[in-house]
């Protein structure tokens with residue numbers, strides 16, 4: 001198959017889905033981004049993150065995000081050539097200014113210093129500033145765990161979410177991801193938004209004419225609503241009532257003022273109606289369990305206690321977060337990565353003509 005830009009693809013055709021190899025998927029995503037003027041380095045980093053999500057069955061943050069990148073790149077502040085450079089603020093704190101490009105390149109460039117800092121000091125911080133964001137957080141914390149470290153990452157978004165007990169948006173959907181390394185097994189990783197549901201999920205309900213479950217949102221007058229259109233015009237709700245609300249507030253503070261960046265309110269104001277992805281900071285922390293455990297004289301015991309905890313969870317039939325993803329990854333690796341045919345067609349139709 002020849003695309004409009006002449007890329008050759010060997011897609012296998014499975015009715016509603018197209019099955020691509022990793023390289024084909026990556027070339028499709030990277031080719032789309034560079035064709036729309038994004039630098040090679042940024043396109044490479046963003047395409048990698050989107051393809052990992054597609055491979056692991058996390059479609060909300062997979063290639064379906066590609067068409068929206070065109071709107072983000074049209075934001076007047078967006079910098080297609082941003083070339084972030086790490087800046088060591090203290091032995092424990094590295095800063096990367098994403099310089100109004102996509103934040104993932106800055107985060108990736110900061111990871112080596114974060115890892116070195118955590119190994120030396122036990123705990124280190126990476127602050128990414130001024131990045132446009134559209135990716136899942138788990139690939140970064142999973143990468144941190146691959147170095148034998150625990151990882152934590154969080155960021156604000158736009159102020160779509162009302163605090164528990166409130167009536168209007170004040171908080172972001174604010175995702176948080178955590179990883180813990182395990183010997184000889186995939187790391188323990190969770191990654192979720194602190195809103196009751198993803199905004200994309202509410203939009204999907206509206207598209208399909210389905211009512212929302214109670215507890216997902218409020219209408220523009222601050223009344224509980226199950227009408228997706230009314231909630232999109234009103235406010236979403238945090239998960240877990242006051243607990244999700246407090247967690248989302250912590251993320252606003254730590255990934256906003258603490259690293260001298262925007263809150264979700266400030267990010268929405270900065271958007272100015274451009275409908276770009278939110279532009280804000282991202283806080284990434286790495287912890288070295290071996291260094292701290294050894295200093296406390298119980299590294300082995302700590303590892304054993306962690307494994308005992310995981311097996312107690314699994315022995316009673318519960319699953320660990322990340323288990324579904326790893327099963328999806330194994331399937332993708334054996335049969336190729338499936339993407340919905342309409343999405344594949346949409347991406348190809350949005351490729352600018354080669355010229």
Ligand code: NDP
Nearest residue numbers: 135136137175190191192193198319320321322323324325
């Ligand atoms: P979910 O509510 O789907 O929760 C996902 C997490 O919970 C995963 O770690 C998942 O593991 C785990 N999980 C789900 N079901 C179970 C279960 N039954 N038992 C144990 N663990 C379970 O996620 P969200 O919709 O809130 O978020 C999805 C993605 O959206 C995240 O990757 C997040 O980073 C991203 N996001 C990004 C934003 C941004 O600004 N960049 C904003 C908001 C969200 P598994 O993967 O194995 O199923």
